[in-house]
Amino acid sequence: MAKAKKATVFFCQECGYESAKWMGQCPGCKQWNTFVEETVVTGSGTNKHAGSVSHTERREPSCLSSVSTDEEERMTSGMEELDRVLGGGIVQGSLTLVGGDPGIGKSTLLLQVCKNLSDTEHKVLYISGEESLKQIKIRANRIGKISDNLLLLCETNLEIIEDTIRRIKPEVVIIDSIQTMYHEEVSSAPGSVSQVRESTSTFLQLAKGLNVSIFIVGHVTKEGTVAGPRVLEHMVDTVLYFEGDRYASYRILRGVKNRFGSTNEIGVFEMRSEGLTEVKNPSEFMLNGRPEDASGSVVACSMEGTRPILIEIQALVCRSNFGFPKRQAIGTDYNRVNLLMAVLEKRVGLQTADCDAYVNLAGGMKIQEPALDLGIVMAIASSFKNRPIDEKTICFGEVGLSGEVRAVAMAEQRIQEAEKLGFTTCILPRVCLDQVKKKPGIKLIGVSSVQDAMEAIG
Ligand code: TYD
Ligand code: MG
Numbered sequence: 001m002a003k004a005k006k007a008t009v010f011f012c013q014e015c016g017y018e019s020a021k022w023m024g025q026c027p028g029c030k031q032w033n034t035f036v037e038e039t040v041v042t043g044s045g046t047n048k049h050a051g052s053v054s055h056t057e058r059r060e061p062s063c064l065s066s067v068s069t070d071e072e073e074r075m076t077s078g079m080e081e082l083d084r085v086l087g088g089g090i091v092q093g094s095l096t097l098v099g100g101d102p103g104i105g106k107s108t109l110l111l112q113v114c115k116n117l118s119d120t121e122h123k124v125l126y127i128s129g130e131e132s133l134k135q136i137k138i139r140a141n142r143i144g145k146i147s148d149n150l151l152l153l154c155e156t157n158l159e160i161i162e163d164t165i166r167r168i169k170p171e172v173v174i175i176d177s178i179q180t181m182y183h184e185e186v187s188s189a190p191g192s193v194s195q196v197r198e199s200t201s202t203f204l205q206l207a208k209g210l211n212v213s214i215f216i217v218g219h220v221t222k223e224g225t226v227a228g229p230r231v232l233e234h235m236v237d238t239v240l241y242f243e244g245d246r247y248a249s250y251r252i253l254r255g256v257k258n259r260f261g262s263t264n265e266i267g268v269f270e271m272r273s274e275g276l277t278e279v280k281n282p283s284e285f286m287l288n289g290r291p292e293d294a295s296g297s298v299v300a301c302s303m304e305g306t307r308p309i310l311i312e313i314q315a316l317v318c319r320s321n322f323g324f325p326k327r328q329a330i331g332t333d334y335n336r337v338n339l340l341m342a343v344l345e346k347r348v349g350l351q352t353a354d355c356d357a358y359v360n361l362a363g364g365m366k367i368q369e370p371a372l373d374l375g376i377v378m379a380i381a382s383s384f385k386n387r388p389i390d391e392k393t394i395c396f397g398e399v400g401l402s403g404e405v406r407a408v409a410m411a412e413q414r415i416q417e418a419e420k421l422g423f424t425t426c427i428l429p430r431v432c433l434d435q436v437k438k439k440p441g442i443k444l445i446g447v448s449s450v451q452d453a454m455e456a457i458g
Contacts, residue, residue: 265305
């Protein structure tokens with residue numbers, strides 16, 4: 001066996017870029033002052049895990065035709081919203097990273113998954129490096145009675161954790177959080193790139209070797225990436241981000257990478273005093289508390305994966321007190337709003353050049369989909385003219401630079417959702433009209449330009 005060698009290497013703490021010497025700016029992610037010196041052990045030390053796995057489970061190469069194409073084995077997490085984001089349930093032997101800001105509810109979500117799994121007779125191990133057993137118990141009391149199939153362990157030493165998992169052989173393991181785990185042979189502090197990388201590769205081997213599903217919790221830095229390692233994202237099978245406004249009660253779980261399903265799906269939850277509850281109908285939730293008969297407010301429809309979400313777009317346009325008008329977009333793209341205002345000015349003749357304009361997606365949602373364009377345009381026009389839009393009207397469509405309203409995908413689903421929630425008029429791109437079935441409950445108005453849309457609302 002090769003002799004273990006120690007070497008010092010500099011790692012960018014943002015993206016994991018590796019360099020032999022210190023650098024002021026990272027060539028990988030262009031951040032300044034992110035390099036930290038870490039000692040890595042090469043030779044026998046780091047190869048230890050790989051060696052022990054290949055020794056016990058040597059596999060022969062096989063041809064594709066001999067590989068069975070049965071569906072992967074999945075188990076339900078007991079939460080439809082989470083199952084959907086995972087692509088239909090928890091895949092056995094998968095490694096999933098759950099990222100999010102501190103305090104957003106990652107531990108709560110995973111403890112609830114543990115509860116559901118242990119209720120359905122699955123053996124689950126929850127390893128916490130952040131909280132004591134007592135703290136976990138207090139949280140558990142809030143979410144309900146948990147069966148004895150759930151085992152808890154407070155530990156941060158990777159070797160002890162590995163040994164415990166091999167001994168107990170649970171079906172699902174939760175690691176809360178990866179930033180607290182450390183390997184004794186890696187001399188840098190827990191949370192550093194080499195520690196996080198070492199821990200993740202250990203969990204990867206455990207997941208694949210023992211066929212256990214492992215969830216890893218990762219904290220997110222201010223810049224919005226999982227602390228330190230983007231390295232971590234390509235090692236795992238699935239990356240989920242748990243996000244939401246700290247001051248709003250709903251939380252959104254978003255798939256960023258998924259080797260077993262689509263990444264378009266989102267799960268919506270609400271944080272209550274008894275833990276997270278699923279929001280089965282987000283549109284209803286988002287439209288709660290809409291103002292009546294107010295100008296500058298219109299409902300638009302966006303698709304999140306296969307699911308339509310209705311959202312209120314609000315605009316406020318008022319005369320500017322300064323020579324340089326102020327524009328602001330909350331929840332949507334600022335540049336897009338500027339562009340749409342330019343289209344309104346040039347194609348419809350709305351003189352907004354000396355007006356301040358604020359656009360807001362109510363409820364704190366963040367949506368970039370171009371299908372909201374028509375809604376944004378109509379909200380701005382409505383506020384500018386100070387003329388409310390009928391509150392039973394919904395609109396969607398992409399707006400082009402010549403003021404044309406272009407087709408968007410899945411018009412049928414959007415209309416269905418609108419009808420379900422009691423809307424009676426839908427303004428949509430004319431080209432989409434041919435693709436959808438007429439419905440008795442909702443009047444469909446096809447428009448081919450922004451000008452048409454303005455006339456449609458009168
Ligand atoms: P937590 O799961 O500890 O967050 P994370 O692990 O992502 O850091 O969630 C913490 C927040 O959730 C905390 O501010 C309190 C709130 N909370 C509730 O509102 N209701 C509950 O039942 C629980 C358990 C937490
Ligand atoms: Mg936590």
